[in-house]
Amino acid sequence: MKIVVCVKQVPDTNEVKINHETGTLIREGVPSIINPDDKNALEEALRIKDIHKDVTVTVLSMGPPQAKEALKEALAMGADEAILLTDRAFAGSDTWATATILSAALSKIGDYDIVFCGRQAIDGDTAQVGPEIAEFLNLPQITYVSNLEVDEDNNKVIAHRSIEDGYFVMESKMPVLLTAIKDLNTPRYMSAWGIFQNANTTEIMEWTVDDLTVDLTQIGLKGSPTNVYKTFVPTRKFEGEILEGETPQDKAREFLVRMKERHIL
């Protein structure tokens, strides 16, 4: 069985500060990490590999050369091979263009059973790339996966697809595209064996635009239909208020009074 996990290297937004004049992120000195949801996708792929025989886990990323660090981390966690899609022609791609490029790479890889993505990246928060890949490749998709079972004999997966107040149990044949949410699992650490015996000895394949069969009008900044007109930090419109009171009942009573004042109740 072959699983391809799409990962994105993102700035650790816990560490990010915002330049209030330009409304952009201050990237300098901010550590880069594997996007958290993508790490859940990778962990689930590795768990499938732990349980089932003959599973190959390939990590795929599009990004600048430094995104190799994220792929090395994936190898240290236990992935078998890593591919970096890197080319100036890819720069400035929005979700459409990114999904176009990733789909082209997936077509080149071929014979995958599962394409695993994270739900969304913490820098863009769009949650579009996974579903777009599924559409481009004409794959069934199950998003927001919080539980997964692989039935290799019957060539299908059974997944819990989380919704706000519960989950669907969904079945799909393979190949299938899945997107992971953090409830799916707790990602493992990079092991010492992985670091010394895998991450720095496994060659990371680098594919450029020349390695892919892709429509050049659909990629990069020019091929991206999304235009960002403005970025800004939302201003806080009002301060929160902490209700005081001797007992929880007092506070609840006070809360009800406020709600009625505002005609909410």
Next chain:
Amino acid sequence: MNFDFTNEQKMIKQSIEAFVKNEIEPIAEEIDKEHRFPRETIKKLGENGFLSIPFPTEYGGAGGDTISKNIVIEEIAKKCGATAAIVSVHYLPINLILRFGTKEHKEKYISKLAHGEYIGAFALTEPNAGSDASNVQTTAVLDGDEYVLNGSKCFITNGGEADVYVILAMTDKSKGTRGISAFIVEKDTPGFSIGKIEDKMGICASSTAELIFENCRIQKENLLGKEGQGFKLAMIGLDSGRIGMASQALGLAEGALEETIQYLKEREQFGRPLIKFQGLQWYLADMHSRIEASRWLVYRASYLEQTGKPFTVEAATAKLVASETAMYVTHKAVQMHGGYGFMKDYPLERMMRDAKITEIYEGTSEIMKIVIASQITR
């Protein structure tokens, strides 16, 4: 000359930092208070390869380097001195079995120790053989195919928790230190029992125990190295172990400084944060400078060990400076936290208690000075 970490060292640091944050820091206060040996943490460290870094892959090791091994101890010590002590001592018997053990010894013990399934301990110290390690009175007498051990060991780190012990015993008293031999003894061997479990000032979650041997019979094959090699073997093990302890001391000092800077930024007195007071800034600068001096002594000693060069003096120097730095920094850190530093709600008092042992075990500061002086005055 290159002062940069390798890619592997950077990744080890990143991974162990995450491990410490999730698995060690949250329980550090609790296990100290309860004097509870964190067996589950050691097992998890083993499962992730953190106990097998410098060992060859054929015995389940990661095939890494000793600097990475010591980075792990340092990072753990930033948040829990006791767990760092357990790990550092655990490495000592593995190191000795790898260097001096037979193929059978290695196959039997290394993989299990390196995966954290077994915990290791090293027993040299006796009531009358502390700094004077040559005065070993535990005896081992060959009787047919077995050695018979009699005597006792004290202050043995990981004692009572370990599965495998490397024990030093006298096989021929007439030969002095050349009459000392090393043996592998498993827990539950008849005639081997655990005596007093010590109640300590610091590293309370680690176990420190007395070991008692009463006609304890072990197979002749459990001899580690040759008869009479024990003292030499112990000194080699301790040289390496000292860098581990120096790493622990370095981590404790770094952890205390990080806590202090954070606190001084938050705490306000006389209308401004404490961090703005120059008197306190000067303390911070002193703490930082001593930490950096310790760091490079520790890393250089590790580097020499890694590259197979002599490192006895460098290990002793690193241990001397790093342990005294740990004491200096944690002591100052408590002071700079004022009343809060003295309270158990903050980790500083624990760090200060934990730091004290680094000046004592694996050779006291005074013994370190003897080791250093004896080499530089030749």
